[in-house]
Amino acid sequence: MPTFWENAVIAVYTQYLPFALPATVVIIKIVVRIIAREPKEDIYRSLLVLPLDFTYIAMGVLLAVAARRDSSYMRHYGSDSAADMALALQMVALVITDLARAKRIP
Numbered sequence: 001m002p003t004f005w006e007n008a009v010i011a012v013y014t015q016y017l018p019f020a021l022p023a024t025v026v027i028i029k030i031v032v033r034i035i036a037r038e039p040k041e042d043i044y045r046s047l048l049v050l051p052l053d054f055t056y057i058a059m060g061v062l063l064a065v066a067a068r069r070d071s072s073y074m075r076h077y078g079s080d081s082a083a084d085m086a087l088a089l090q091m092v093a094l095v096i097t098d099l100a101r102a103k104r105i106p
Contacts, residue, residue, distance in 0.1 A: 017070075018061065022054050029053075055098055062091055 013020045026047075033043045065073045065087055077083040 021057050021061070025053055025057060026050065055094065058094055059091070062087060062094065 029046065030043065033046060061070075064070055065083075068074065073087075074080075074083050077086055
């Protein structure tokens with residue numbers, strides 16, 4: 001049976017998933033590197049990779065939407081065809097962003 005703080009965490013994740021998921025990734029990434037006693041320079045350098053991590057998180061959220069796991073997304077767009085078109089456009093934009101980033105990084 002979940003405790004009070006577990007219910008609070010679940011409520012935050014349910015309501016603010018696009019913010020809570022990346023924040024959790026950043027926190028876990030920093031905590032693991034601190035526990036591993038990595039030099040501070042390496043910890044700061046690893047934060048430069050965060051946009052790529054956020055892109056993977058965004059892709060995961062969009063794939064969850066494609067599987068119809070997020071009912072709020074469906075309610076926002078009203079119909080299945082509108083939701084599918086918005087999803088396709090967002091995924092194409094995400095892929096184009098990744099390709100543009102890959103081209104800039106040697």
